[in-house]
Amino acid sequence: MPKIRVNSFSVSLDGYAAGPNQSLQNPLGERGPELFEWFFASRTWNQMYGKEGGSTGVDDDWARRAMEGIGAWILGRNMFGPVRGPWPDESWKGWWGDEPPYHVPVFVLTHHARAPIEMKGGTVFYFVTEGIHAALQRAREAAKDKDVRIGGGAATIRQYLRAGLIDQLHLAFRPVLMGAGENLFAGVDMAALGYRCTNHAFGELAMHVLINRQD
Numbered sequence: 001m002p003k004i005r006v007n008s009f010s011v012s013l014d015g016y017a018a019g020p021n022q023s024l025q026n027p028l029g030e031r032g033p034e035l036f037e038w039f040f041a042s043r044t045w046n047q048m049y050g051k052e053g054g055s056t057g058v059d060d061d062w063a064r065r066a067m068e069g070i071g072a073w074i075l076g077r078n079m080f081g082p083v084r085g086p087w088p089d090e091s092w093k094g095w096w097g098d099e100p101p102y103h104v105p106v107f108v109l110t111h112h113a114r115a116p117i118e119m120k121g122g123t124v125f126y127f128v129t130e131g132i133h134a135a136l137q138r139a140r141e142a143a144k145d146k147d148v149r150i151g152g153g154a155a156t157i158r159q160y161l162r163a164g165l166i167d168q169l170h171l172a173f174r175p176v177l178m179g180a181g182e183n184l185f186a187g188v189d190m191a192a193l194g195y196r197c198t199n200h201a202f203g204e205l206a207m208h209v210l211i212n213r214q215d
Contacts, residue, residue, distance in 0.1 A: 003147045003167040004136065006157055007066030010035040010206070011171055015185045016178035017154040024082045027095060029181050035174050038205035039063055048101040059172075059203035066170060071143025073106040074135050076156035080108045080125070087114050094125065105142040107135045109156060132159050154182040161188055161195075167213055169195070172206040 011017050012035060019029030028036070039045055043054035044063035054060065081092045094100055099120035107126050114127040128135040139148045150160055160166050171184075190211070199210040 002071070002140070002143060002145060004150065004160070004165055005147055005167055006150050006152075006169040006171075008039060008063055009152060009157070009169065009171050009184070010039065011173055011184050012176050012178040013173060014177050014179065015183045016181040017152065017184045018182040019178060020180045022078070022082070027082065031176075031178060032181070034176050035178075038172055038174065038203060041205060055204060057204050058201055058208070059205055062170065062172065062201070062203065062208045066149075069147050070104060070149045071146025072104055072139040073102055073149050073151050074132075074139050074156070074160075075106060075108050075151045076153045077108060077110045079151055079153050079156070080110075086112045090115075090117075093117055093119065099123070105139070106151075107139050107142075109135055132156075132163065132165070136160075136165060154184045154186075157184060158186070158188050161190070161193060164193065164213070169211040171209045171211065172203075173209060174206050 009017065017035070019032035022029040022032070026032070033040075038059045041055050042060040042063045043056050044060055044067065046052060046054040048067075080094055083092050100106075100123040103122040105124050105126060107128050109132065110127050110129060113129050116127070117125040119125070126138065128138065136148065150157055150166060157166070194214050195211050196214050197209055198212045201208045
C-alpha cells in the first residue's frame, strides 16, 4: 500500500533541520549546508543535476532509495522559495532552475493562490491554499499507486506528524550541533504519537535512522 513518507531529511544532533536567518543568499540558514554535506557528496546528488562522480557508499544508498517509488511531493512554501506574503509576480519558480529534480507533481502549501507552473522534466508545481489535508488528498490522487514524499521544511513535517499522517521517516543525523534555527522536534512527542525507531545505519558522513508509525 502506498506510504506517506519523509526521506533524506537532515538534522543536527540537537534536532535542527535548518540554520537561523534563512534568506535568498542563504536558503538553508547560517551553517545550514553543514547538515547536507552527506547528500551533496553522494553520487545520487550529482546524477540529479546531470553530473558525474560522488560517493557510492552507505550515504549514497540511502539517498538513492529516497528517490525511488515517489509519485508526488508536498513542500512547504519556505521550501519552494524565499518569497513571503502575496506573490508579487510569476517570476519565482523555485530554487532548482528550469529542470527541478522532482519529475512528478509537487504540491506547495501556501496561503496565497497561484497558477500551476510546468517545468522541464515532468515537474509541475501546484499551489494549495486549503491546508495539509487537501494537499495530501491531491498528492495521493496524483501519485496513484506510488508513495507521497513530504519534502519539508520542518514546520510542514511537524504539521503532518501531529495529524498522524506520516507513515515513515528517514532522518539523516549529522554530527554537528547547531544551537539555533528550525527544530524538527519542537513541540512534537514522537513516542506519544506512536513512532518507533526500526532501523539505523552509520554512513560516511551521517547516521541514518528509520522511524515508522506503529498502528
